[in-house]
Amino acid sequence: MLDPEKILSQFNPATGEIVGAAVVQRHLHDLRGCFGDAGAFEAAAAAGNPLLYSVGAFEPAKGDGDLHYGAGRLMPGKIGDEYFMTKGHLHSWRAAAEIYIGLAGEGVMLLEDLLTGESRMVPLRPQGVVYVPGHTAHRTVNVGKAPLTYLGVYPAKAGHDYDAIAKRNFRCLILERNGRPTMIERS
Ligand code: PAN
Numbered sequence: 027m028l029d030p031e032k033i034l035s036q037f038n039p040a041t042g043e044i045v046g047a048a049v050v051q052r053h054l055h056d057l058r059g060c061f062g063d064a065g066a067f068e069a070a071a072a073a074g075n076p077l078l079y080s081v082g083a084f085e086p087a088k089g090d091g092d093l094h095y096g097a098g099r100l101m102p103g104k105i106g107d108e109y110f111m112t113k114g115h116l117h118s119w120r121a122a123a124e125i126y127i128g129l130a131g132e133g134v135m136l137l138e139d140l141l142t143g144e145s146r147m148v149p150l151r152p153q154g155v156v157y158v159p160g161h162t163a164h165r166t167v168n169v170g171k172a173p174l175t176y177l178g179v180y181p182a183k184a185g186h187d188y189d190a191i192a193k194r195n196f197r198c199l200i201l202e203r204n205g206r207p208t209m210i211e212r213s
């Protein structure tokens with residue numbers, strides 16, 4: 027039997043913190059090359075390097091059938107017309123799916139099917155669960171005015187592959203158009 031502290035964890039839906047989780051923080055400069063408007067990015071990066079998001083990963087066990095989970099907290103803001111977002115990734119084990127559970131704030135997920143190239147924008151909000159199928163690049167976007175917090179649950183074997191998607195980038199951007207989040211093909 028696992029240790030009790032691996033069986034039960036405590037998280038704070040407002041801050042997205044899980045007690046005992048390994049926390050990774052990503053700042054603006056870590057997302058160089060992700061945003062569509064390079065000029066707006068460089069102007070913002072010259073002015074500072076704010077925290078964009080933090081993710082606490084909880085890894086109770088690493089066996090074949092095990093699960094890992096993480097809580098994310100993504101700040102509100104924009105670079106030009108493009109909302110603050112996560113780097114985004116594919117799972118190293120491409121078939122690994124993931125479940126996202128919205129806790130607070132207003133977000134969307136950008137999903138890109140690796141096999142068909144199809145992109146989709148899906149709301150990520152409290153009381154909503156987003157199923158990210160395998161073989162799908164995924165990125166979280168804060169389209170609201172408050173921090174966005176969420177949980178993600180994925181196979182322990184999934185692994186995170188950032189390079190594959192960074193090389194060619196997501197095909198679509200989530201931009202504010204007429205006050206609303208809109209998915210637009212990268213030019
Ligand atoms: C999430 C992500 C989290 C941060 O827990 O890791 O949203 O995004 P990046 O990992 O793209 O920086 C998840 O999808 N785990 O698999």
Ligand code: ZN
Binds near residue numbers: 124
């Ligand atoms: Zn993932």
